[in-house]
Amino acid sequence: xxxxxxxxxxxxxxxxxxxxxxxxxxxxxxxxxxxxxxxxxxxxxxxxxxxxxxxxxxxxxxxxxxxxxxxxxxxxxxxxxxxxxxxxxxxxxxxxxxxxxxxxxxxxxxxxxxxxxxxxxxxxxxxxxxxxxxxxxxxxxxxxxxxxxxxxxxxxxxxxxxxxxxxxxxxxxxxxxxxxxxxxxxxxxxxxxxxxxxxxxxxxxxxxxxxxxxxxxxxxxxxxxxxxxxxxxxxxxxxxxxxxxxxxxxxxxxxxxxxxxxxxxxxxxxxxxxxxxxxxxxxxxxxxxxxxxxxxxxxxxxxxxxxxxxxxxxxxxxxxxxxxxxxxxxxxxxxxxxxxxxxxxxxx
Amino acid sequence: xxxxxxxxxxxxxxxxxxxxxxxxxxxxxxxxxxxxxxxxxxxxxxxxxxxxxxxxxxxxxxxxxxxxxxxxxxxxxxxxxxxxxxxxxxxxxxxxxxxxxxxxxxxxxxxxxxxxxxxx
Numbered sequence: 252x253x254x255x256x257x258x259x260x261x262x263x264x265x266x267x268x269x270x271x272x273x274x275x276x277x278x279x280x281x282x283x284x285x286x287x288x289x290x291x292x293x294x295x296x297x298x299x300x301x302x303x304x305x306x307x308x309x310x311x312x313x314x315x316x317x318x319x320x321x322x323x324x325x326x327x328x329x330x331x332x333x334x335x336x337x338x339x340x341x342x343x344x345x346x347x348x349x350x351x352x353x354x355x356x357x358x359x360x361x362x363x364x365x366x367x368x369x370x371x372x373x374x375x376x377x378x379x380x381x382x383x384x385x386x387x388x389x390x391x392x393x394x395x396x397x398x399x400x401x402x403x404x405x406x407x408x409x410x411x412x413x414x415x416x417x418x419x420x421x422x423x424x425x426x427x428x429x430x431x432x433x434x435x436x437x438x439x440x441x442x443x444x445x446x447x448x449x450x451x452x453x454x455x456x457x458x459x460x461x462x463x464x465x466x467x468x469x470x471x472x473x474x475x476x477x478x479x480x481x482x483x484x485x486x487x488x489x490x491x492x493x494x495x496x497x498x499x500x501x502x503x504x505x506x507x508x509x510x511x512x513x514x515x516x517x518x519x520x521x522x523x524x525x526x527x528x529x530x531x532x533x534x535x536x537x538x539x540x541x542x543x544x545x546x547x548x549x550x551x552x553x554x555x556x557x558x559x560x561x562x563x564x565x566x567x568x569x570x571x572x573x574x575x576x577x578x579x580x581x582x583x584x585x586x587x588x589x590x591x592x593x594x595x596x597x598x599x
Numbered sequence: 600x601x602x603x604x605x606x607x608x609x610x611x612x613x614x615x616x617x618x619x620x621x622x623x624x625x626x627x628x629x630x631x632x633x634x635x636x637x638x639x640x641x642x643x644x645x646x647x648x649x650x651x652x653x654x655x656x657x658x659x660x661x662x663x664x665x666x667x668x669x670x671x672x673x674x675x676x677x678x679x680x681x682x683x684x685x686x687x688x689x690x691x692x693x694x695x696x697x698x699x700x701x702x703x704x705x706x707x708x709x710x711x712x713x714x715x716x717x718x719x
Contacts, residue, residue, distance in 0.1 A: 312612060312613045315653070315656070318615060318623075318656045319614055321614075321616075329602075329603055329606075330603065332602075347618065350607050350611060350618075351608070351615055352615075353615060353623030354631075383683045384683075386619050386670075386682065386686060387618055387624035389699075448702045448703075449698065449699075450699070481632070481698075559636075566606050567606065577601075578601055580604075584609055584613040587609065587610050
């Protein structure tokens with residue numbers, strides 16, 4: 252029997268027999284179920300994934316009628332990264348008129364809230380001008396990036412130096428101080444861009460610096476919703492699991508460390524997030540079927556309880572998309588279709 | 600990371616609504632302003648535009664609808680509404696507030712800045 256073409260999580264091509272394909276799908280969903288304490292995919296869902304991978308087509312898509320909304324992180328950065336020398340407003344027009352984008356995002360190359368604070372009056376006119384010339388909803392986005400608040404980049408003692416020295420309490424206190432500072436910066440920048448007309452704010456790559464990073468994003472969301480009840484806030488996560496760099500931080504009585512997407516979603520909803528973007532990391536040494544079964548298991552658990560629109564991250568290295576600068580469309584399109592059709596999504 | 604062909608363009612073809620080639624931007628606005636899930640948002644927009652939900656992802660039908668209602672098109676003709684002009688029309692057609700439209704009204708003296716937001 253002919254083997255089925257697929258890839259590893261780093262994009263390297265490989266071939267599997269039908270039995271190997273199903274074995275990888277089952278192992279992937281079991282891994283997610285075990286880690287997240289959530290149900291594995293059903294036999295019907297595994298069969299749907301099997302059929303998606305067994306298709307000989309180079310490119311697959313959702314069935315007609317199942318289309319969803321696409322939101323983007325660091326969008327204007329991605330045009331410059333590939334060496335296309337255009338201004339940011341031109342980059343937005345490329346997204347709108349050439350790439351079929353449903354929404355788009357303006358951002359700065361230094362994609363964190365803290366460095367934006369002193370240059371906010373240079374960012375606002377770009378947004379205001381872009382809004383005059385474009386049609387589709389325009390987000391402004393950046394990261395909490397709590398790493399910028401500890402020495403030598405910021406004012407607080409560096410927890411990464413304190414912890415190896417056994418100064419656990421001091422490290423935790425430093426994290427707590429960075430949260431308060433980061434919330435002030437996020438609210439300042441997001442508020443200014445909203446007052447300049449942004450359709451939404453994307454607080455992106457949340458949790459990159461661990462539980463304190465997630466807490467800062469939740470508290471900033473709360474404050475922004477209090478100041479601007481109509482504001483749209485999208486929260487995009489950095490990874491599938493909240494790392495307990497502090498370990499004891501809580502929100503609404505829930506310990507943040509160790510939360511998987513379905514747990515993160517509940518707190519994001521509570522804080523007032525409008526659109527939530529969970530992440531499932533791609534394992535580069537496992538097959539794409541293994542990764543996609545695993546990713547859909549996690550996201551399906553979140554989709555079943557989501558009261559707000561859910562847009563999982565499907566960029567390079569997450570959501571079963573290969574960890575490669577040039578992810579092949581054969582796997583990306585399969586991941587796109589499977590994620591939408593199995594997980595009750597509202598967007599990607 | 601990831602190049603635009605691999606990420607944005609692949610997802611747009613595999614599962615996106617087509618942006619302003621169709622009604623992707625309009626449905627997105629209901630998720631963003633009303634927090635609607637995808638099915639509810641599609642139904643709302645289809646009802647407002649008096650078309651079927653299936654039509655929302657069809658670029659041929661939606662180009663005609665957008666042209667008729669002046670909601671902005673991929674290939675605008677002379678004298679067509681575009682940019683902020685089209686967003687005024689979108690806000691009216693969908694019965695929603697668009698942040699930059701409200702601020703444009705205020706700056707241009709078309710609306711007092713403290714006007715109450717539109718309700719559902």
